[in-house]
Amino acid sequence: MSRRAELESGLGEVRARIERACADAGRDASQVTLVAVTKFFPASDVRLLADLGVTDVGENRHQEAEAKAAECADLGLRWHYIGGLQSNKAGAVARYADVVESLDRPKLVGRLDRGAQERGRPVDVLLQVSLDPPGAEHRAGVDPDDLAVLAESVTAAEHLRLRGLMAVAPLGEEPSSAFARLAQVRAHFLDQHPSADLLSAGMSGDLEAAIAIGATHVRVGSAILGSRPLHR
Ligand SMILES: *Cc1c(COP(=O)(O)O)cnc(C)c1O
Numbered sequence: 001m002s003r004r005a006e007l008e009s010g011l012g013e014v015r016a017r018i019e020r021a022c023a024d025a026g027r028d029a030s031q032v033t034l035v036a037v038t039k040f041f042p043a044s045d046v047r048l049l050a051d052l053g054v055t056d057v058g059e060n061r062h063q064e065a066e067a068k069a070a071e072c073a074d075l076g077l078r079w080h081y082i083g084g085l086q087s088n089k090a091g092a093v094a095r096y097a098d099v100v101e102s103l104d105r106p107k108l109v110g111r112l113d114r115g116a117q118e119r120g121r122p123v124d125v126l127l128q129v130s131l132d133p134p135g136a137e138h139r140a141g142v143d144p145d146d147l148a149v150l151a152e153s154v155t156a157a158e159h160l161r162l163r164g165l166m167a168v169a170p171l172g173e174e175p176s177s178a179f180a181r182l183a184q185v186r187a188h189f190l191d192q193h194p195s196a197d198l199l200s201a202g203m204s205g206d207l208e209a210a211i212a213i214g215a216t217h218v219r220v221g222s223a224i225l226g227s228r229p230l231h232r
Contacts, residue, residue: 004048010224011036011052014207018218021211032211035080035200037221039064040228043071049224050075058082058101058219062089069096080200082166082219084140091115094123101126101166101200101219104142106153109160116159125154126166126200129185131178133170141167144185151193164198164216165189175206183213 001009014034022029037058038046046057046068059065060083069079081097090108093100094115103112103125116123127150130141142150154162167182169175179201186199202210204223211218222228 003045004052006226007045007048007224008052010226011049011054014204014220014223017207017223018211021208024208025212027211027214031216033217035082035217035219036224037082037203037219038068038225039083039221041225043068045225046072046077047075050077056080056217058221060084060102062086062093066092066096080217080219082200087111091118095119097123099124099126099163102128102140103150103154104128104130104140106150109150109153109157113157113159122159122161124163125160126164126198127151127154127162128166128168129182131167131170131173131181136170139168139170147185147189148192151189151196155193162193162196164196164200166200166217168203169201169206169209175202175209176212179206179209179213186214 018032019029022032033056035056035058036049036054039060056078058080078098079096080099080101081093082101085102085108087107090111091114094112100123128141130143132139151162154160165186169178182201198216199214200217201215202218204220207218
């Protein structure tokens with residue numbers, strides 16, 4: 001099977017899953033954007049995916065993302081940065097990312113804002129919310145108690161647009177119960193920021209559970225591209 005045929009088949013299956021999950025949730029499939037997570041895979045795959053109709057791609061490592069975005073600059077894709085942000089790299093990420101999904105601390109806001117300013121256009125920002133139980137070993141994401149303060153700092157930044165929330169279901173818990181907490185956090189957040197209504201949640205293993213609670217973006221890698229050569 002050619003690589004193109006492999007990607008076409010993975011993509012077809014994922015699109016069918018999204019449609020089914022939307023139907024089950026009484027939602028229109030046009031309300032959910034597929035972000036194809038291309039980390040660890042070459043720019044040639046990004047090119048094939050674009051040709052197969054993918055509009056949004058996700059990357060989680062700065063150097064790899066920067067190089068691929070440059071190689072694929074002619075494709076008109078929206079680049080989502082979904083990985084851990086180091087404060088000394090945040091400015092550089094804002095120069096190629098159209099959406100930064102993983103903002104999780106106020107310290108990064110100024111650097112992202114300056115990067116967006118240098119690039120000359122605003123960057124969309126999602127705040128990554130931690131769904132870990134309180135006191136868990138730190139994984140990425142802002143504690144829901146600290147979300148309001150972080151959101152305020154983004155709204156105050158001239159070159160950033162607060163667009164919504166992002167989350168990853170923790171390992172070792174049913175995704176649907178973690179996403180139920182996310183739905184509550186989001187409802188509270190929307191009271192304060194009604195127009196920041198994007199929600200990026202759901203991956204290859206749990207996109208149905210995320211769509212059921214209102215995800216507008218699902219980030220899917222291995223179900224489209226196959227298993228990664230190295231695992232995160
Ligand atoms: C890798 C990654 C994904 C995609 O994971 P799959 O299980 O391969 O679909 C989604 N979100 C984040 C934050 C990731 O790092």
